Amino acid sequence: MVLEVYFMVCVMQSAIELIVEGYARLGDRQALEDLRMHRRRLAVDLKAMKGFDCSGAVQRIEEDIAAVEAGLSSLSDTVAEVGAASARSSAALSH
Secondary structure, eight states: HHHHHHHHHHHHHHHHHHHHHHHHHTOOOHHHHHHHHHHHHHHHHHHHOOOSSSHHHHHHHHHHHHHHHHHHHHHHHHHHHHHHHHHHHHHHOOO
């Protein structure tokens, strides 16, 4: 079971990055937040396991969480850029 989880985490690393990229392109903040919460719960569960060394899997999951947070950050950056551009357009129209 632990080996299966570890294997899935290793293989899914690049898949997570692709999923995050897709959600970020769609602007789907809720999907990214749900994904981050799922990964956090998975990390907590693995850390609580007794009798197995899950440190490698936990490290990968923490990397996944960082990728999701980068995706969320990119959404925040995009919103700020759109807001600034909108403000510039409004200011230009009022002159």
